Amino acid sequence: MRRFIWIALATLLLTPNSRFLYAEEGKKLKVVTTMPDFADMAREIGGNHVEVESLTKGIEDIHGVPVRPSIVAKLAQADVLIELGLGAEHAWVPALVETSNNQKIQQDHKGIGDIIVSDGVLPREVPQDLSRKEGEQHPQGNPHLNVDPSKGKAMATNIANGLSANAPQYAKDFEANLAKYLEKIAAKEKEWQAAAEKLKGIKCVSYHRDMIYLVEYLGMTTIGEIEPKPGVPPSSSHTAQLIEDMKAQGVKIVIREPQYSEKLPNDIAQKTGAKVAKVAVMVGGHPEAKTWIETVDANIQALLEAAGVK
Amino acid sequence: MTRYRILWAAVLTVGAWARGRAAEEVEPGYRAVLEQLKTLSEKVDAQEKKLEAQDQTIQDQNRKLKEQDNLLSVYKPGGGKIAAGPAGDVLARLQKVEQQSADALKAATRKKPGDLNMAVGASLNTSFRSFDGPNSKAERPAGQDFNMRGAELVFSADVDTFFKTYMVLNGAADAASNDEAVPTVEEAAIYTTSLSHVSVKGGRFFVPFGRLSAFHDDALPFVTRPRVLDTYVGGESAGDGVQVQALIPIKHFFLVTGGIFNKVGAEFPLLHPLDGTDATNSRRNGAELTYALKMLTSFDIGDTHTFELGASTIQVPDQAMRRNLTNIEFTYKWHPTGSPLREKLVWGTELLRNEVHNTFLRDFNVDTDGDGAPDTVATRQNRRWNTGYGGYSYVEYFLSRHWSLGASADLFQPTDPTSSRANTRHTYDQTYSLFTTYKFTEFSLIRFQGSRHEYHDGHSANEFFLQWMVFWGAHTHNFDMR
Ligand SMILES: [Zn+2]
Numbered sequence A: 001m002r003r004f005i006w007i008a009l010a011t012l013l014l015t016p017n018s019r020f021l022y023a024e025e026g027k028k029l030k031v032v033t034t035m036p037d038f039a040d041m042a043r044e045i046g047g048n049h050v051e052v053e054s055l056t057k058g059i060e061d062i063h064g065v066p067v068r069p070s071i072v073a074k075l076a077q078a079d080v081l082i083e084l085g086l087g088a089e090h091a092w093v094p095a096l097v098e099t100s101n102n103q104k105i106q107q108d109h110k111g112i113g114d115i116i117v118s119d120g121v122l123p124r125e126v127p128q129d130l131s132r133k134e135g136e137q138h139p140q141g142n143p144h145l146n147v148d149p150s151k152g153k154a155m156a157t158n159i160a161n162g163l164s165a166n167a168p169q170y171a172k173d174f175e176a177n178l179a180k181y182l183e184k185i186a187a188k189e190k191e192w193q194a195a196a197e198k199l200k201g202i203k204c205v206s207y208h209r210d211m212i213y214l215v216e217y218l219g220m221t222t223i224g225e226i227e228p229k230p231g232v233p234p235s236s237s238h239t240a241q242l243i244e245d246m247k248a249q250g251v252k253i254v255i256r257e258p259q260y261s262e263k264l265p266n267d268i269a270q271k272t273g274a275k276v277a278k279v280a281v282m283v284g285g286h287p288e289a290k291t292w293i294e295t296v297d298a299n300i301q302a303l304l305e306a307a308g309v310k
Numbered sequence B: 001m002t003r004y005r006i007l008w009a010a011v012l013t014v015g016a017w018a019r020g021r022a023a024e025e026v027e028p029g030y031r032a033v034l035e036q037l038k039t040l041s042e043k044v045d046a047q048e049k050k051l052e053a054q055d056q057t058i059q060d061q062n063r064k065l066k067e068q069d070n071l072l073s074v075y076k077p078g079g080g081k082i083a084a085g086p087a088g089d090v091l092a093r094l095q096k097v098e099q100q101s102a103d104a105l106k107a108a109t110r111k112k113p114g115d116l117n118m119a120v121g122a123s124l125n126t127s128f129r130s131f132d133g134p135n136s137k138a139e140r141p142a143g144q145d146f147n148m149r150g151a152e153l154v155f156s157a158d159v160d161t162f163f164k165t166y167m168v169l170n171g172a173a174d175a176a177s178n179d180e181a182v183p184t185v186e187e188a189a190i191y192t193t194s195l196s197h198v199s200v201k202g203g204r205f206f207v208p209f210g211r212l213s214a215f216h217d218d219a220l221p222f223v224t225r226p227r228v229l230d231t232y233v234g235g236e237s238a239g240d241g242v243q244v245q246a247l248i249p250i251k252h253f254f255l256v257t258g259g260i261f262n263k264v265g266a267e268f269p270l271l272h273p274l275d276g277t278d279a280t281n282s283r284r285n286g287a288e289l290t291y292a293l294k295m296l297t298s299f300d301i302g303d304t305h306t307f308e309l310g311a312s313t314i315q316v317p318d319q320a321m322r323r324n325l326t327n328i329e330f331t332y333k334w335h336p337t338g339s340p341l342r343e344k345l346v347w348g349t350e351l352l353r354n355e356v357h358n359t360f361l362r363d364f365n366v367d368t369d370g371d372g373a374p375d376t377v378a379t380r381q382n383r384r385w386n387t388g389y390g391g392y393s394y395v396e397y398f399l400s401r402h403w404s405l406g407a408s409a410d411l412f413q414p415t416d417p418t419s420s421r422a423n424t425r426h427t428y429d430q431t432y433s434l435f436t437t438y439k440f441t442e443f444s445l446i447r448f449q450g451s452r453h454e455y456h457d458g459h460s461a462n463e464f465f466l467q468w469m470v471f472w473g474a475h476t477h478n479f480d481m482r
Helices: A002-014 A036-049 A069-077 A093-100 A149-166 A168-199 A212-217 A236-249 A263-272 A292-307 B002-025 B028-073 B090-109 B227-234
Strands: A029-033 A050-054 A080-083 A114-116 A203-206 A221-225 A253-256 A275-278 B119-131 B143-158 B163-171 B184-192 B198-206 B238-247 B254-261 B290-301 B305-316 B323-334 B344-366 B376-398 B403-412 B429-441 B444-454 B460-473
Touching: A029 A036, A029 A069, A029 A149, A036 A050, A036 A080, A036 A149, A036 A168, A036 A292, A069 A093, A069 B238, A069 B254, A069 B290, A069 B305, A080 A093, A080 A149, A114 A149, A149 A168, A149 A212, A149 A292, A168 A292, A203 A236, A212 A221, A221 A236, A236 A263, A253 A263, A253 A292, A263 A275, A275 A292, B227 B344, B227 B376, B227 B403, B227 B429, B238 B290
Parallel strands: A029 A050, A029 A080, A080 A114, A203 A221, A203 A253, A253 A275
Antiparallel strands: B119 B143, B119 B460, B143 B163, B163 B184, B184 B198, B198 B238, B238 B254, B254 B290, B290 B305, B305 B323, B323 B344, B344 B376, B376 B403, B403 B429, B429 B444, B444 B460
């Protein structure tokens, strides 16, 4: 019995580990993403060299996705994990990655397969104080930069670089696909900027503090959130204050993210005469928008409609 | 153009030489030619300027084209280097600045080797309780009681490329010593991070057995651990030993964990009762170690239903210390994706069978002088099997991120591992509870619990708890602690 245990242990430990090697020629790279946004980009860039799956549908709260054992099995099989980073997924991804015991995707770039799309992007609102008085969910700065139309290029480039590092034999294809994709974004950006002209100066509030990048891109301003602090539930006193501020400052738009209840945003809009705009924080938030570009389109359309400047 | 220049220079030189020789001798005709040449040269100069301007325009156009090119190549994959654009390339420069700032931010917030090379987290778990049962059924004073259930410190760190480590120190009020709370090492373990498929762990840690047995007190969904676990596992479910955990490399989740420990459970003897009680002089053979094995799998139905099924066992093979504890666990989770209220439901059930084989010494009277009347007390070795069944089931419904409501039932047949007490096979200790929790955030909560106890000996009691807990510092969301 004892001998059996030792042999079993030795076998487990000494088995050559083929998973450290690069994906072989002709074999598809297995890509797992935390958000549908990155899955869309990975498909655009990876083409038929990749097999992509998103762990979320886009209607979850990225800070609190339910932990399911089946995700562990998916991570264990993955060559690449694409995540937003900046602590956005800390409540669910680290524990699952650790349990998966997949060395390729160990976080903080300890594994070659860990791709962080926010790399090289300067986050806003990096807290000066690590106390959780300022809310519990944005300890490394505001991570919701995937809604920023101008960050598409940086995200796609990080994904392309990461895929190339994991499958150098396809790097040329990835590069070509990236160039095409960047052109697509560049073309779209003209439309988005035209829309921004119409939205410039309009004031809004949102449920969670996840709209700062989008609002800034569009030249709008946000005067507050329905949540008093990121991750802290709305309170009646905070809501009353918000309504007062909105009236005083002439706020026209209440942004409602699909993962939050409609009720409170609707109530607030009714009391202030503002219009509710459904703005997605991830691809999937607008059921008809299947890609990142389409989602940015749908978000801007929703804002144009709510602002009545369409 | 240079051709004209040479020509003009030659003409001028010739002209100067001629003038110098005898200006007055120069014929008017020659002068006219000179004049003509001069205007011609002026015309050529103008032409030259025009051409230069055109050249400049072409160059400008070229540069603009190049700038456009550079704009596209800013995000060239492969190394992530940004092509240095010309001075006018504002966008590229902005991106460069942003990249540098992000790097600077990373560098500024990076820990240096001299910094604290570990994460520290803490939690505080306190309660007020009211218990109307008999004193003998209360572990702390019956009646009204404030209890510091736990003041916990968790240290964790990456040791090096190969290992991670963590330590859990916990101090809880001990009613037997004036509510003093002496910190004890609840867990202290090292585990591998560099092996694929498997993770090896050594030290003191929760044994792979069941579901809630591996939860720290402050991670339980209710105030008190189900009594069946406390009794059958034997209080603390941490042990000193080693374990191997393997995620079977298939598409389906299948986790197998096996371990060997000195012993499991505070109430179980560390040593063979007849080998002596002096730990330093006793010999422990392999059959007197505790072996644990756990298998866990899960199934999803759609995105909203998850079923987890597990089975585990704790075994001591030695005949005299024989222990055979087995468990089947079943957990159902409902978590509708995109539920704006973030509702959730967890239904957890564990069924256990506990078999302990106790060896104990029993006094009996001997008649040594043969007079028919016992006159001496002698000791005899006795064995007794105690077998019991038990289990618990609870359901907790999360109305929102903040509120949850739950109910639980917990019953078991007492089996005492250390005494010769009679097998109480046909009677159960039962506890029924209702509980509700309000989480202010991920880091603070209050909980109210009401419990009804029915004991196997006919006693009963009501118990009420108000519990409050906070967590601060570094915290990890352990996969097992959901
Ligand atoms: Zn957030």
